[in-house]
Amino acid sequence: MIHKRWFQTIVAGILISLLILLLHEIQFFFEPVFTYIGAIALPLIGGGILFYISRPVLHFLERYKVHRLIAILIIFLLYILLGFLIVQFIAPIAQQQFTRLINNLPGMIDMFGDTISYWQQNQDIIPSQFDSTINNVVENLQSYLQDASKIIINVISQLIGFVFALVLIPFFLFFMLKDGDKFVPFIQKFLSKRAAKSFGKLAHSVDHTLNAFILGQMTVSIVVGLLLLVGYLIIDLDYSLTLSLFAMLMNVIPFVGPFLAVIPAMLVGLLQEPILALWVAIIMVIAQQLEGNFVSPNVMGKALSIHPLTIITLILAAGSLAGFLGLLFAIPTYAVLKAITTHFYEEWLERRKETHD
Numbered sequence: 001m002i003h004k005r006w007f008q009t010i011v012a013g014i015l016i017s018l019l020i021l022l023l024h025e026i027q028f029f030f031e032p033v034f035t036y037i038g039a040i041a042l043p044l045i046g047g048g049i050l051f052y053i054s055r056p057v058l059h060f061l062e063r064y065k066v067h068r069l070i071a072i073l074i075i076f077l078l079y080i081l082l083g084f085l086i087v088q089f090i091a092p093i094a095q096q097q098f099t100r101l102i103n104n105l106p107g108m109i110d111m112f113g114d115t116i117s118y119w120q121q122n123q124d125i126i127p128s129q130f131d132s133t134i135n136n137v138v139e140n141l142q143s144y145l146q147d148a149s150k151i152i153i154n155v156i157s158q159l160i161g162f163v164f165a166l167v168l169i170p171f172f173l174f175f176m177l178k179d180g181d182k183f184v185p186f187i188q189k190f191l192s193k194r195a196a197k198s199f200g201k202l203a204h205s206v207d208h209t210l211n212a213f214i215l216g217q218m219t220v221s222i223v224v225g226l227l228l229l230v231g232y233l234i235i236d237l238d239y240s241l242t243l244s245l246f247a248m249l250m251n252v253i254p255f256v257g258p259f260l261a262v263i264p265a266m267l268v269g270l271l272q273e274p275i276l277a278l279w280v281a282i283i284m285v286i287a288q289q290l291e292g293n294f295v296s297p298n299v300m301g302k303a304l305s306i307h308p309l310t311i312i313t314l315i316l317a318a319g320s321l322a323g324f325l326g327l328l329f330a331i332p333t334y335a336v337l338k339a340i341t342t343h344f345y346e347e348w349l350e351r352r353k354e355t356h357d
Helices: 005-025 027-063 068-121 128-139 141-167 169-188 193-234 240-250 257-272 274-299 308-356
Strands: none
Touching (some): 027 068, 027 169, 068 240, 169 193, 193 240, 193 257, 193 308, 257 274
């Protein structure tokens, strides 16, 4: 009986359940490990993102016989130059527009309420049962906006925490660029020949997945942000730079990011001049079509190949569990786990085939 597949499956299920129970009972033992991981998580993730962004530049410089340390120094100088340009030219305009937007928000709320009231009083198309729903939305608009402001404040607080980790990010980035290609060979030294080859394939698969996602999402966000900025400037939308920067940030979130990005722009357009809300929607559709047909296929390709329904499910679950950070890291985490699972499944199929042969 012990050789039956069903019996082995039951035993494996029991052992896995006992292992989970044991880990739950001794979780206090891992608290120092979790504390350490939490302390280095932000600089490690930040350094890792910058590593994947910087690595193409590093390889480009090394192809022209530039010493690695000199190439890393050039990369750091480029980041300093980029930061200077942002602080000097973009940040003052964005700050001014953001301040104006916050100061004008109460008046915009009142104007929106007056517009809805006037529209209700001068139309007889919508059934009366919908009037109560509209009135409820208008009456609770302030509370809705307060809830939204709490979410924004939470996001900003998390970003501030990330800013404090900026002190350590350059050190992580330096050593990743300097010694990043030594990690896999170092681990392979302690493995058998077959295991070392398998680990090399796994590391390459994970690296390819992360590289495709990080570079892809960064490129998509920048391209969409620039397209929206040009479109907003053409239609003379108020707070165009702030709204396009917000859209650039939101587009880092896969699939649902564009929908979140267009909401404030449409509200601003609706209050500035109602027809502008339609133009904002048209501009977003054009930007998304250009991104979906030209940018993503060439940058990401089919490296992730995750179904949209899976993306929506992951984002909803991760957002409820971990907030904004969950929205950011749900998809890459899933993609990496998918790459790992696929690798071990292919290894199992290969060994099974060798056994039968």
